Amino acid sequence: MKYATLAVHAGQHPDPLTGAVNVPVYLSSTFELTGIGTDKGWDYSRAGNPTRDRLEEALAALEGGTSGHAFASGMAAIYALVATLHAGDHVICSHNVYGGTARLFNLIVRHYGIEIQYVDMGNLDAVASAIKPSTRLIHIETPTNPLMALTDIAAVCGIAHARGVEVSVDNTFMSPALQSPIALGADVVMHSTTKFLNGHSDGLGGALIGTKPEHKERFWLVQKAAGGILSPFECFLVLRGIKTLPLRMKQHEENGRAVAEFLATQPKLKRLAYPGLKSHPQHALAVKQQRGFGSMLSFDLGTREAAGRFLGAVKLFLNAESLGGVESLASHSATTTHAALSDAEREAVGITEGLVRLSVGIEDKEDLIADLEQALKAV
Ligand SMILES: Cc1ncc(COP(=O)(O)O)c(C=O)c1O
Numbered sequence: 073m074k075y076a077t078l079a080v081h082a083g084q085h086p087d088p089l090t091g092a093v094n095v096p097v098y099l100s101s102t103f104e105l106t107g108i109g110t111d112k113g114w115d116y117s118r119a120g121n122p123t124r125d126r127l128e129e130a131l132a133a134l135e136g137g138t139s140g141h142a143f144a145s146g147m148a149a150i151y152a153l154v155a156t157l158h159a160g161d162h163v164i165c166s167h168n169v170y171g172g173t174a175r176l177f178n179l180i181v182r183h184y185g186i187e188i189q190y191v192d193m194g195n196l197d198a199v200a201s202a203i204k205p206s207t208r209l210i211h212i213e214t215p216t217n218p219l220m221a222l223t224d225i226a227a228v229c230g231i232a233h234a235r236g237v238e239v240s241v242d243n244t245f246m247s248p249a250l251q252s253p254i255a256l257g258a259d260v261v262m263h264s265t266t267k268f269l270n271g272h273s274d275g276l277g278g279a280l281i282g283t284k285p286e287h288k289e290r291f292w293l294v295q296k297a298a299g300g301i302l303s304p305f306e307c308f309l310v311l312r313g314i315k316t317l318p319l320r321m322k323q324h325e326e327n328g329r330a331v332a333e334f335l336a337t338q339p340k341l342k343r344l345a346y347p348g349l350k351s352h353p354q355h356a357l358a359v360k361q362q363r364g365f366g367s368m369l370s371f372d373l374g375t376r377e378a379a380g381r382f383l384g385a386v387k388l389f390l391n392a393e394s395l396g397g398v399e400s401l402a403s404h405s406a407t408t409t410h411a412a413l414s415d416a417e418r419e420a421v422g423i424t425e426g427l428v429r430l431s432v433g434i435e436d437k438e439d440l441i442a443d444l445e446q447a448l449k450a451v
Contacts, residue, residue: 146264
């Protein structure tokens with residue numbers, strides 16, 4: 073099946089009991105057993121729920137993996153990735169990632185004796201030399217939040233696999249519609265389904281998609297043992313969002329490009345990062361490994377005050393965290409998504425006080441550009 077067909081049909085076949093074309097929301101914490109140790113496929117919703125099963129099937133199909141696992145948030149999914157590692161294990165992570173990922177790794181996972189090393193994944197020699205016998209995982213975020221730095225997924229997988237190390241990719245910014253990490257060699261794909269997969273900013277969620285029987289066993293164990301699973305109703309919301317993902321991504325993409333081209337003409341911007349612009353240092357890599365450039369971009373207005381004036385002046389763009397919903401959002405990375413980092417850590421990766429991130433929605437692009445134009449006048 074082609075992608076748009078998969079989005080509508082994978083995991084979303086009619087309910088065998090009633091013929092309902094939508095996956096029913098099974099609001100049941102427990103299931104009647106058929107005997108001692110026997111059941112109809114489900115016993116307790118932490119271990120498995122029929123609505124969650126269907127979402128997990130859809131996610132695995134969309135990413136080309138063999139098993140999907142839905143978690144309560146993107147962060148719960150990242151936690152599940154590292155939950156079965158042991159003290160002394162070593163994880164290599166992209167050096168500019170979503171601040172919540174760094175918060176989890178620095179303030180919690182490191183305390184378990186797991187070593188976390190941040191590496192600039194644009195430098196393949198640095199990736200190769202960071203690998204050691206205790207390295208268990210290389211975790212890539214591409215493009216990164218909010219600086220839109222890309223990692224060559226196939227190249228990193230080549231280096232990692234030659235040394236017996238697995239690679240996971242946070243595919244949140246691209247969505248499965250625009251980037252397929254597993255086809256490029258990744259072992260595991262991770263999503264915050266809160267973003268493009270849900271697409272309507274009405275529910276948090278996260279996912280891991282594995283490629284090996286061992287992933288299925290391990291991620292299911294974490295779901296069942298640690299319990300950070302997605303509720304049936306929120307599974308339904310993601311299933312509903314997935315049906316229009318290909319359509320929405322086309323409009324996000326068209327609007328993202330138009331907004332980036334407009335912003336590129338604006339003298340008040342000190343730096344503009346959008347992989348679809350030829351001026352982006354990794355534009356060629358974006359063309360090679362993505363099926364589009366998406367609708368995330370960031371720019372620098374020079375000072376915190378200028379960023380504040382801009383965010384106070386936008387009308388259609390809402391001054392809010394998050395991304396990937398139908399509505400356009402603008403946010404100040406240093407005080408929102410990356411507030412967990414110290415000033416020095418933010419400075420080291422280039423998240424300045426004047427940095428603003430846009431998630432371009434699916435409204436009319438002319439209205440969006442007019443809004444940005446009037447807000448830039450206030451800067
Ligand atoms: C790239 C990326 N990964 C993970 C997360 C965490 O997802 P959640 O907010 O669903 O926990 C986010 C949230 O903004 C993100 O942008």
